[in-house]
Amino acid sequence: MILIHIMDILDIPPRQLLLFVDLCQTSSITKTAENLGLSQPSASRHLSMLRDALRDPLFVPAGRGLAPTPTAIRLLPKIDSLIHEYERLPGAAAISPPEMSGIVRFATTDYGAMVALGPALQRANNEAPNLAFEIFPLENDVFARLIDGRLDFVFFSDDPVRDGIEHYDLFEEDHVFIVRNGHPLTQRQNVTKQDVEEYSRLLVNIIGDRHSYVDDDSLGKATPGMWVPYFAAAPFLVTQSDMVMSIPKRAADSFAASLPMTILPISPEEEPFTYRLLWSKQLNDDPVINWMKELIRDETQQT
Incomplete structure (x- = not known):
């Protein structure tokens, strides 16, 4: 049996705890995402972070939904009580950069890594030290991978941008x-x-x-x-x-x-051509994505 100390739970962002409690009730990641105003990829990302933090699968497939593991059942009363305590604190549900964790996935050329991601990297490491970054090559299915959640961001320069994809214009380049x-x-x-x-x-x-x-x-x-x-x-x-x-x-x-x-x-x-940062509309409510895209835009416009 995995022993989980209360301090392990206190280190988890409140929004992920809310997802845990709601998922115990709905048994559906899709329904929980709707209840919390998240996209399904965003909800899945938070669940993955929870599993890593608590060192347990927490929910396993059961029929057409998800069932809590024995560890999740034991944790539910503690987490539910903790959420009620958080609700007494204004702004407690916000996720700050030091609380962010996981891997942010980019598809880009080495040019994009140098001139767009590079300027933002030092600040990202300083402000969100628990975030990691992974770069994938551009491939023919890059937009499909962005929309279905296998990628978080794409650096790109051509028009048009596909439906379902948001973008920032980062800079013009000669x-x-x-x-x-x-x-x-x-x-x-x-x-x-x-x-x-x-x-x-x-x-x-x-x-x-x-x-x-x-x-x-x-x-x-x-x-x-x-x-x-x-x-x-x-x-x-x-x-x-x-x-x-x-x-x-x-x-x-x-x-x-x-x-x-x-x-x-x-x-x-x-x-000149316009260099852009692309992400899926489904991730518009993801705090990690929102923070990262603003950071990249700020830093590239200063170079």
């Missing part, structure tokens, strides 16, 4: 050319698409087929010389060859600080 130091193009005043057509191009292929590479047409008819799956690998290869790459400026600035490469503005200037 593309630039990058070449090795001493490349013949560095001797020209204004580098055009026609200029780069003399050289092979290096393309970032983010999803896994040559038709899905990141290329804003700024390289014109230049011959493809290499496809790579990562932004981070591409500048190293550029410095070892005469290939030309079109890359978002924030990434170029970051790499240029440590690599022997030159950034060349594109002439004439092209329309």
Whole structure:
């Protein structure tokens, strides 16, 4: 038998305790989510956190619903009493960042990890030290995974955004050319698409087929010389060859600080693209999601 001390329960956010009591009554995660004004993915997230905190499954499948385990049955009177105590304290049900736990899951390229998640990471670690983060690659089913709850956030730059998905516009970004130091193009005043057509191009292929590479047409008819799956690998290869790459400026600035490469503005200037943070509408009432999306928006707008 697992022994659970009252202090273990006191460390659990009140909203998760409310979910526990309601689920004991309804035997349905769907019904409990409705009762508490949560989406089902959000309710499932809270239940997972409860199971981790109390080191017990708490509820197991039974017929068409969920049945409490013996541990859950023993805990119910204590938790129910504790909730009544919380109700006497104004604002006790709010979840603050230090109380947040679990894993926040992102799908992004390494570019997104560098320029969008990276600026927010230190503050997230300081304010919510019990949160962890996991990054998944962008794949063809990324929107389906976002909607069904397998992902929490996606960093994305293209239109349109699918139904059922919310988004913040984080920033606008320009593309630039990058070449090795001493490349013949560095001797020209204004580098055009026609200029780069003399050289092979290096393309970032983010999803896994040559038709899905990141290329804003700024390289014109230049011959493809290499496809790579990562932004981070591409500048190293550029410095070892005469290939030309079109890359978002924030990434170029970051790499240029440590690599022997030159950034060349594109002439004439092209329309910038908008970089976005996406999440499912079903998570609009999830406190972890709401806190994280505001943090990312705040931090990216300061860079």
